[in-house]
Amino acid sequence: MKLFSIIALLLLIRVGSCTDEQLLKSRLAENSYLDLIYYLESNQQPGATVAAAELNENLVELRGKWRRPMSRANSTKCRFHLDEAEKSFAEARAAIKNSNLEAAKILVDRAMNELYAADDDAFTRLYSGKLYAFYTTWLEVDMIINDQMLCLMEWKEYTWWANLARSEWYTVECETPDPTLYPFTPSELHVFETAKHDLGTALNAFSQNISRGDQCSSQEHATAVTEALWSLMMSLKIAPPAETVLLD
Numbered sequence: 001m002k003l004f005s006i007i008a009l010l011l012l013i014r015v016g017s018c019t020d021e022q023l024l025k026s027r028l029a030e031n032s033y034l035d036l037i038y039y040l041e042s043n044q045q046p047g048a049t050v051a052a053a054e055l056n057e058n059l060v061e062l063r064g065k066w067r068r069p070m071s072r073a074n075s076t077k078c079r080f081h082l083d084e085a086e087k088s089f090a091e092a093r094a095a096i097k098n099s100n101l102e103a104a105k106i107l108v109d110r111a112m113n114e115l116y117a118a119d120d121d122a123f124t125r126l127y128s129g130k131l132y133a134f135y136t137t138w139l140e141v142d143m144i145i146n147d148q149m150l151c152l153m154e155w156k157e158y159t160w161w162a163n164l165a166r167s168e169w170y171t172v173e174c175e176t177p178d179p180t181l182y183p184f185t186p187s188e189l190h191v192f193e194t195a196k197h198d199l200g201t202a203l204n205a206f207s208q209n210i211s212r213g214d215q216c217s218s219q220e221h222a223t224a225v226t227e228a229l230w231s232l233m234m235s236l237k238i239a240p241p242a243e244t245v246l247l248d
Contacts, residue, residue: 025058026126026181027181027182027238028058028238029055029058030126030128030236030237031054031237031238032051032052032054032055032058033051033055033128034128034233034234034236034237035047035050035051035054036048036051036052036055036108037105037108038051038230038233038234039051040096040101040104040105040108041105041139043101045096045099045101048096048101048104049096049097052092052093052096056093077118078118081114081115081117081118082114082115082118084111084114085111085112085114085115085118086111088107088108088110088111088114089107089108089111091107092104092107092108092111095107109136112132112136116132125178125181126181127175127177127178127182127236128233128236130172130175131172131232131233133168133171133172134165134168134169134171134172135229135233137161137164137165137168138165138225138226138229140161140165141158141161141162141165141222142222142225142226144158144161145158145215145218145219145222146219146222155213159210162206162207162210163207165203166203166207169199169200169203173196173200177192177236182236188235191235192232192235192236195228195231195232195234195235196232198228198231198232199225199228199229199231199232201228202221202224202225202227202228203225203228205221205224206218206221206222206224206225209221
């Protein structure tokens with residue numbers, strides 16, 4: 001099933017012209033996307049399968065509702081990259097079905113890069129899009145520091161990756177979610193701001209520890225950053241509606 005699709009999610013959404021229903025659907029699609037990458041990173045094939053199916057369902061409902069005026073040249077470029085993203089997402093779903101989650105992660109990342117190339121400004125309309133560069137770089141840092149073969153890499157090379165992640169975080173640290181798209185309640189906003197603060201604190205502690213050249217200590221600090229990052233990303237999700245209790 002085609003995913004022209006994903007542009008409505010990540011994100012060529014024109015927030016100012018969206019209806020409340022479209023905004024809600026875009027957030028639901030983001031929910032599914034966040035679930036998908038979480039299950040892929042934690043190697044949970046059943047969860048990834050469900051999340052991918054839910055993402056596709058949300059995107060199907062959004063399909064055809066997005067409009068964004070642009071020149072013919074930009075439109076041609078955009079369509080090309082969207083087609084490439086569509087191919088990669090289709091291949092990712094097939095990889096998930098075949099329990100090849102490592103391949104699925106690569107394919108999802110490839111698709112996201114194509115979406116960014118299609119329209120980098122629109123890509124960052126959702127907060128997950130703003131975080132994407134830091135998120136992908138940090139996963140690389142976390143993977144390297146937990147690799148027992150780190151001895152094959154010079155520490156200064158690893159430090160370069162760590163500094164890149166810190167630089168990318170500084171780029172988005174002051175960014176806030178669009179209140180039109182994220183109408184947080186006071187309690188939801190508190191959860192988001194706390195998670196964001198915790199991520200910054202954990203990343204600073206990790207960066208200060210890097211100079212020691214101690215892999216075991218760096219692993220502990222990296223784990224704290226990873227946990228804080230997932231807490232921040234999960235704080236973007238829409239809370240499920242409260243269940244209605246029927247009284248006899």
